[in-house]
Amino acid sequence: MALFGTDGVRGLANGPLTADLALSLAQATAVVLGQGRIAEARKAAGKRLTAVVARDPRVSGEFLTAAVAAGLASSGVDVMDAGVIPTPAAAFLISDIDADFGVMISASHNPAPDNGIKIFARGGVKLPDVVEERIEAALAWPKLQPTGAEVGRIRRFSDAEDRYAIHLLASLPHRLDGLHVVLDCAHGAASGVSPQTFSDAGAKVTVIGADPDGININDGVGSTHLDKLAAEVVRTGADVGIAHDGDADRCLAVDANGAVVDGDQIMAILAVAMKERGALRSDTLVATVMSNLGLHRAMAAQGIAIETTSVGDRYVLERMNEGRFSLGGEQSGHVIMSEFATTGDGVLTGLHLVAEMARTGKTLAELASVMTVFPQVLVNVRGVERSRAGDPDVVAAVEVASAALGDTGRVLLRPSGTEQMVRVMVEAESSETAERIAGELADVVRG
Incomplete structure (x- = not known):
């Protein structure tokens, strides 16, 4: 192995x-x-x-x-x-x-x-x-x-942290003055630099999850646990919440009402903003096969092409380097802005997202409305051979489901890279349809 x-x-x-x-x-x-x-x-x-x-x-x-x-x-x-x-x-x-x-x-x-x-x-x-x-x-x-x-x-x-903070601030197209930001640092690596940098950029900052003790990293906080962040944004009347993970290479957000804004929506917002100022190279965004169908539709409406890769920020980055593209990422919040970073950067992403709110005077909910999120259901079928994803009966079932959805949804089956498991993902215009088709396909995969 x-x-x-x-x-x-x-x-x-x-x-x-x-x-x-x-x-x-x-x-x-x-x-x-x-x-x-x-x-x-x-x-x-x-x-x-x-x-x-x-x-x-x-x-x-x-x-x-x-x-x-x-x-x-x-x-x-x-x-x-x-x-x-x-x-x-x-x-x-x-x-x-x-x-x-x-x-x-x-x-x-x-x-x-x-x-x-x-x-x-x-x-x-x-x-x-x-x-x-x-x-x-x-x-x-x-x-x-x-x-x-x-x-x-x-x-x-x-002066490692100072050098990084200066770099982040120099990248900003607009200051954050007048906005109240809640930061969840996941008791992780950004607990010092993220609050200080957002504050230096002009935001009013409230911080949670920034008391690392060596064993509480990601424990009920951060980008994989957004409930506390959403509650704090609503409680304090903040404009936006930004969540990092333990090493701060990803960013997810919540709007003023506590609704989650995921990596696809963040990429949509940044892509539109970058296109407007001529910073989106080749008017192209790089995303993975797991990105929502709503992202594809929204970008098409904005005249922005999407290049699709396998799951994993390394594959996104490889395609970005090949095509010299300036923006790419994953639904999970790994967003790469190649003008300023060589990898996903949660602090950089959060700063630029909030800067777009400040520049436009729009709420995060208004900015995120550029994209309609299709209901997405993911079923992990465990205990089956990864080769089941290519079984003729499974392939035939996927073709039937895809034909039934037409342009109102999509189906993706892929084997796990690390476990004996096949992932079944279905997007549709309604949650009920997505859940039904995902359940039927999961049964076929189980045999």
Whole structure:
């Protein structure tokens, strides 16, 4: 089984993800990413390679970060320890200081016992599959073992958060003055930088979920638990609520009435705004196959094309890079604005969403009305072979359901990438129709 998943190496800390594995991965990364023209030129000039290392606040991140830093320094790489910052901040800093690569210790929206290791290449970009495969293979290769003055140094990246905040503020097309924002930081990596940056941008800020203790990350708060945010927005009479996940690479929102505004709606709002100011390259948005049919209809009405990818922000980013597009993302709130970021950035997204409210004088509900959300039902059929998604009877049933829906809905079946499970997704003009068809297709998948 491959060590790397769709977003780095992830698992139970001190279960599959041990300090030994973290150290070995760091050593293997130094071997693989220490190659190449630029790296070789630096070494030829007598310079050591440099890596940015950062983490979210979960308690296991402390020993995993220490292990990663030890593995890199023992391989002759200088380490800039940025401490607790969002994943997109780490990616930005790699580019900002021209580091050779970087490592983020985080399990994103997962509960506190889990953790993960994400590796970024030069420029703060995620590694392609082939490079991850080389790093995994390099676990069995000889390690770099410099001695004396050739070993790496570990230094504190003292202005990491300030650099990131300045970058965020410089990206804004409009200040946030006059708007009251409730922020839910998921007791995660954005607990410091997000409230300060929104405040510096002019917003009145109320904060929840910003008291990380190492074990409460994502616990009943953040982008996967929006009830508390919605209640606080309504209670305080705020204009908008913004929710991050544990490493702040995603953003979801709630309007003044507490209604959820998901990633598809956020992308619709930003796409229209960016097109108006000429910042939406090729008038194109990149989204995944899971994005709502309502997004496709709304963008067509606005003269905006949609490029569709497989599920996963890495695939969105790959297509954006291929086509040099400026906006893409997922329904889950991973939104990539390539002019300012190399990965999904929940703080950046939230700032630009609220800036559009300030610029237009419209409520979030008014902005979100550009898109009508089709009812969407997702059924996870567990305990079946993933190959069932391609079974002739299943394929035939999907064709019949799709024909019945016509242009009033759609059907998507896809096998899980990690479990013995097939996901059945149906969109239709009514919830009743979507639930009925999804249930019928799930029965066919079960056989």
